Amino acid sequence: MKSRILGIALTTTALAGAANAADLRMSWWGGDSRHIATQEALAACGEKHGHSIKPEFTGFSGHFEKLATQIAGGTEADIMQVNWPWLPIFSANGDGFADLSEYSDTIDLSNWSDEQIEAGTIKGALNGLPVSTTGRLFVFNKTTWDEAGLELPETWEDLMAAGPVFAEKLGEDYYPFEGIGLDAALLVTLVGTQRTGKPLIDAETNEVLWSQEELTDAINFYQSMVDNHVIEAWRDRAASGVNALQENPDWTSGKIAGTYQWDSTYFKISDPLEEGQELAYTDLLTQEGQETPGIYRKASMVFAISANSDNPEAAAEVLNCLLNEEEGVAALGSTRGVPASNAAREQLLEAGAIEPVQIEAQNLVLEAEGPKIHPFMEHPDVRSVMSDSLELFAYGEIDAETAAEEILYGIEETLEDVDS
Amino acid sequence: MGGDSKYLGLWYVSPYLIGLALFTAFPFVASFYLSFTDYDLLSRPEFVGLENYQKLFTRDRTFDKSLKVTLIYVFTTVPLKLIFALFIAVVLNYRLKAINLFRTAYYVPSILGGSVAIAVLWRYIFADTGLVNMVITGLGGEPINWFGDPNNALFTITLLRCWQFGSAMVIFLAALQSVDRSLYEAAAIDGAGPWQIFRYITLPLITPVIFFNLIMQTVQAFQEFNGPYIITQGGPLKSTYLLPLYIYDEAFKSFDMGYASAIAWVLFVIIMVLTLIAFWSSKKWVYYAGDKRS
Numbered sequence: 162m163k164s165r166i167l168g169i170a171l172t173t174t175a176l177a178g179a180a181n182a183a184d185l186r187m188s189w190w191g192g193d194s195r196h197i198a199t200q201e202a203l204a205a206c207g208e209k210h211g212h213s214i215k216p217e218f219t220g221f222s223g224h225f226e227k228l229a230t231q232i233a234g235g236t237e238a239d240i241m242q243v244n245w246p247w248l249p250i251f252s253a254n255g256d257g258f259a260d261l262s263e264y265s266d267t268i269d270l271s272n273w274s275d276e277q278i279e280a281g282t283i284k285g286a287l288n289g290l291p292v293s294t295t296g297r298l299f300v301f302n303k304t305t306w307d308e309a310g311l312e313l314p315e316t317w318e319d320l321m322a323a324g325p326v327f328a329e330k331l332g333e334d335y336y337p338f339e340g341i342g343l344d345a346a347l348l349v350t351l352v353g354t355q356r357t358g359k360p361l362i363d364a365e366t367n368e369v370l371w372s373q374e375e376l377t378d379a380i381n382f383y384q385s386m387v388d389n390h391v392i393e394a395w396r397d398r399a400a401s402g403v404n405a406l407q408e409n410p411d412w413t414s415g416k417i418a419g420t421y422q423w424d425s426t427y428f429k430i431s432d433p434l435e436e437g438q439e440l441a442y443t444d445l446l447t448q449e450g451q452e453t454p455g456i457y458r459k460a461s462m463v464f465a466i467s468a469n470s471d472n473p474e475a476a477a478e479v480l481n482c483l484l485n486e487e488e489g490v491a492a493l494g495s496t497r498g499v500p501a502s503n504a505a506r507e508q509l510l511e512a513g514a515i516e517p518v519q520i521e522a523q524n525l526v527l528e529a530e531g532p533k534i535h536p537f538m539e540h541p542d543v544r545s546v547m548s549d550s551l552e553l554f555a556y557g558e559i560d561a562e563t564a565a566e567e568i569l570y571g572i573e574e575t576l577e578d579v580d581s
Numbered sequence: 582m583g584g585d586s587k588y589l590g591l592w593y594v595s596p597y598l599i600g601l602a603l604f605t606a607f608p609f610v611a612s613f614y615l616s617f618t619d620y621d622l623l624s625r626p627e628f629v630g631l632e633n634y635q636k637l638f639t640r641d642r643t644f645d646k647s648l649k650v651t652l653i654y655v656f657t658t659v660p661l662k663l664i665f666a667l668f669i670a671v672v673l674n675y676r677l678k679a680i681n682l683f684r685t686a687y688y689v690p691s692i693l694g695g696s697v698a699i700a701v702l703w704r705y706i707f708a709d710t711g712l713v714n715m716v717i718t719g720l721g722g723e724p725i726n727w728f729g730d731p732n733n734a735l736f737t738i739t740l741l742r743c744w745q746f747g748s749a750m751v752i753f754l755a756a757l758q759s760v761d762r763s764l765y766e767a768a769a770i771d772g773a774g775p776w777q778i779f780r781y782i783t784l785p786l787i788t789p790v791i792f793f794n795l796i797m798q799t800v801q802a803f804q805e806f807n808g809p810y811i812i813t814q815g816g817p818l819k820s821t822y823l824l825p826l827y828i829y830d831e832a833f834k835s836f837d838m839g840y841a842s843a844i845a846w847v848l849f850v851i852i853m854v855l856t857l858i859a860f861w862s863s864k865k866w867v868y869y870a871g872d873k874r875s
Contacts, residue, residue: 225833226829226833229622229836230622230833232622233622250836251623257623395729396726396730396817397726397729398729399726399728399816400708400709400726400727400728400729400730401708401709401710402704402705402708402728402812402813410710541830541834541835542835545830545834545835549819552817553818556817556818
């Protein structure tokens with residue numbers, strides 16, 4: 162696999178040296194399959210439009226820092242894959258990236274809905290085009306749940322009841338669910354959103370909408386899952402190192418039998434499972450008296466063009482090819498999830514290039530309701546204060562009220578910093 | 582350019598000097614200026630005077646915690662590593678069979694030690710189901726929560742750094758081999774035992790090298806990044822959140838390059854003060870050849 166990536170990289174780079182209409186660069190993060198597919202797509206689109214495109218790819222870890230450094234130095238690639246929540250960070254006034262609406266003659270913007278276009282728009286400038294839409298979903302290890310003699314849960318109550326059954330029937334080291342770090346923060350966010358019907362941060366006004374009591378309530382609910390043997394205690398889970406879920410042996414063996422993850426990560430978490438283990442999605446768990454299902458849905462990533470690009474028109478041609486044209490779409494396949502572009506989605510569906518499980522998950526994400534997500538929910542400082550405070554709470558260093566107070570204070574401070 | 586040109590030497594070293602100026606001296610000076618600014622990488626730095634330093638010393642609990650962790654780490658790691666490196670160097674100074682093989686084997690970790698791959702390996706070795714706990718439970722003990730317990734996590738990072746004792750060991754070994762053997766023979770004739778020989782002959786004669794290793798290892802320990810970044814990411818409860826991690830997070834995650842520069846300068850001053858103290862104290866315990874004091 163590695164040699165294939167290297168081979169394609171060398172070929173693409175060699176093409177880049179040839180005389181062409183424009184010499185471009187494109188950067189992205191991802192895994193091996195995305196790296197290969199994107200380079201093949203760049204080769205196809207480059208050939209079609211007479212441009213050469215040098216690939217620059219990394220894993221997700223560290224990509225934000227790399228991009229930040231490049232943008233600060235004005236050396237970013239012409240075409241960039243940008244995480245949607247990063248758009249307002251790099252382009253607070255909408256001028257951090259090229260305004261793609263200026264290239265509407267080249268890019269067929271009719272392939273995206275108004276909502277999707279709005280998601281990529283900052284202060285009236287279309288800074289990025291959504292590549293796909295993603296959301297957090299519940300996915301369970303059906304094999305383990307079957308062994309415990311339980312149906313997959315539909316409500317939080319079902320999940321809560323499963324904890325003791327797992328411990329009794331399968332052993333103390335079996336858990337029906339998991340969640341520390343960011344996952345814990347998003348679980349608390351989901352529970353609170355369902356109960357209050359409000360997002361934590363208002364996407365329109367930049368205001369924190371939850372009271373300290375409401376957040377405390379959601380944090381206490383998280384703790385009740387730990388107390389009921391639903392989620393392994395933070396301290397014990399951390400004993401395995403800071404491994405990603407898919408690297409955790411308890412996940413791959415089925416001892417951890419449920420998680421709350423982006424639908425676009427299905428293959429990442431399903432591939433390492435031991436043979437015979439089966440994953441299944443469910444609707445979002447519900448609770449009595451909930452105000453909303455509370456789906457956490459967002460553009461998973463966008464493609465953007467550098468505001469400093471010497472060849473924005475050529476970059477727009479390549480971008481359109483990758484997202485809308487047959488050659489680019491076929492090569493990229495579903496390596497970035499189910500495409501947001503209508504043309505790409507229809508093409509891939511017709512070709513059978515999207516796995517049924519991806520379609521099922523995408524439908525769950527698109528059909529569920531929930532308040533609009535503010536991109537600053539994933540601002541590094543917001544993420545940090547939520548994870549740090551929840552960790553302190555989980556280790557018994559502070560109580561739920563204090564954790565809630567610190568989280569709300571930290572978020573408000575971040576929002577003030579951004580506003581100023 | 583003629584061979585006798587007085588600028589020839591300068592010409593030869595110019596690549597290094599240009600690199601030094603561009604990649605060390607300029608960032609060094611620039612970071613000092615930036616430490617007095619509010620700089621988010623994306624817009625122009627704005628001069629804010631001593632605001633960053635004020636915040637650092639008056640209301641930043643994370644800095645307090647990180648500084649404390651860093652000092653514990655340095656004052657634990659450096660002595661442990663030096664003692665271990667010296668001990669192995671003494672053992673490898675004996676004329677054993679296949680001694681070169683042993684010397685190479687002990688040196689290898691220091692080549693690999695700073696790498697990302699070894700940090701990942703370390704994570705697996707000390708995981709709850711890792712090799713170390715397998716040995717402990719095999720011997721009848723209870724498994725230890727190395728990464729999840731804030732009291733243990735820093736220790737695993739310390740062990741990783743100590744494991745990279747090879748470069749210090751090689752320098753110790755060279756120093757041990759340069760000790761005049763006639764001194765040992767004279768001491769043996771006078772009835773000195775191995776410990777007395779080590780304590781009163783070997784140790785004093787290698788103090789310049791101990792001093793050198795002490796300074797180098799201290800500076801390196803203050804700059805530790807890879808281990809905690811990859812193994813624990815500073816957790817749990819920031820128990821392994823060394824200052825370089827904090828600087829990195831502030832600069833590249835929070836986009837507060839001005840504040841990160843201020844932390845970096847505080848770190849620099851700490852290293853500088855400790856180095857000066859070490860130099861000052863060296864007059865009392867480091868013996869150089871020809872020194873008349875003893």
